Amino acid sequence: MAEQNPIGATVRRARAQSGRTLRDLAAGIGVSVGTMSAIENGKVALTIDRLHEIARYLDVPASELLAPQPDQPPAEPPAGATGPAGATGGAWRTFAELDLDPALRAAVQVFTDLGYHGATMRLVAHAADSSVAGIYHYHRSKQQLLATLMTRTMEDIEWRVAAADAEGGSPAERFALMVEAIALCHTVRRDPAFITATETRSLEEPARSAVAEARRRIQRRLDRAAIAAAADGSFAAPDPRNTARVVATMCMALPYWFSSEGPASSAEVARDYAAHALAMMQVQPR
Structure with a gap:
């Protein structure tokens, strides 16, 4: 699979950092x-003129858009700034519609129902109420649809976990908030999270390694908080690092059973999972 244009990827990263949606940026520079x-x-x-239009709208130097940083984790909203959902303080708990074009939204539906290997571009086009040629105009292959969808999903999870981590005042609190964030992402974004959890083996390189590394970054945050909480006496679990990995796996399984029509809301389930995680860590009274 050919690598994505690095300038396009950098534009998306800068847009996400600014808290704008794809639709916001399109309207801001006068394109569809x-x-x-x-x-x-x-x-x-990108023409030079359009590059400068994007830079002005996002309030970043044009040179920054010409300097891609593919190995960095997704940008996080600055402390106290407006997050992607338009909220301040605790923005990681607020979910707007995931920023996907019609083809990607249709791919979520088809991949969830039939799996990646059972899906075809014709089925995606039908679900998007588009022609096959219309889908190919923006997405060159079914593989690109999967890679883009999983990348966007992991970016969304990662900035929320990072924001939750930053909000905690102690290692134990940071750990609980991150678990809550992961659980929220796997319930509110159930279908994209399900696809991301089950279709990694269908990804080609370099997308597979990028998604795997994003997961490892999230896990390392959990590991660090758990180990620090054990060191300060807040957790008594004999192996906090491995317990943190059990907790992450538990959260990733949420899309298999959670339903928005069930008795508990996403927020309630996320808080319950944070409490379960603390119990597994044998949290000590302070």
Whole structure:
């Protein structure tokens, strides 16, 4: 699989950092959402004039958009700044619709119902109420649809976990908040999270390694908080690192059974999972 245009990826990263949606940026520079999606996915080349329009709208130097940083984790909203959902303070608990174009939204539906290998571009086009040629205009393959969807999903999870980590005042609190954030992502974003958890083996390189590394970064945050909480006497679990990995796996299984029509809301389930995680860590009274 050919690598994505690095400038397009950097534009998407800068947009996410600014808290704007794809639709916001498209409207801000006077292009269609489809054109903006094509720019971010490397399907449309950027002119110098348009690059400067994007930079002005996002309030970043144009040179920053020309300096891609593919190995960095997704940008997080600055402390106290407006997050992607338009909230301040605790923005990681607020979920707007995931920023996906019609083809990607249709792919979520088809991949969830049939799995990646059972899906076809024709089925995605039908679900998107589009022609097959229309889907191929913005996404060159079914593999690119999967890679883009999983990348966006992991970016969304990762910034929320990082924000929850930053909000905690102690290692134990940081750990509990991160578990809550992961559980929220796997219930509110149930279908994209399910696809991301079950279809990694279907990804080709370099997307597979990028998604795997994003998971490892999240796990390392949990591990550090758990080990620090054990060191300060807050957790008594004999192996906090491995227990943190059990907790993460427990959260990733949520899309298998959670239903928005069930008796408990996403927020209630997330708080319950944070409490279960603390119990597994044998949290000590202070």
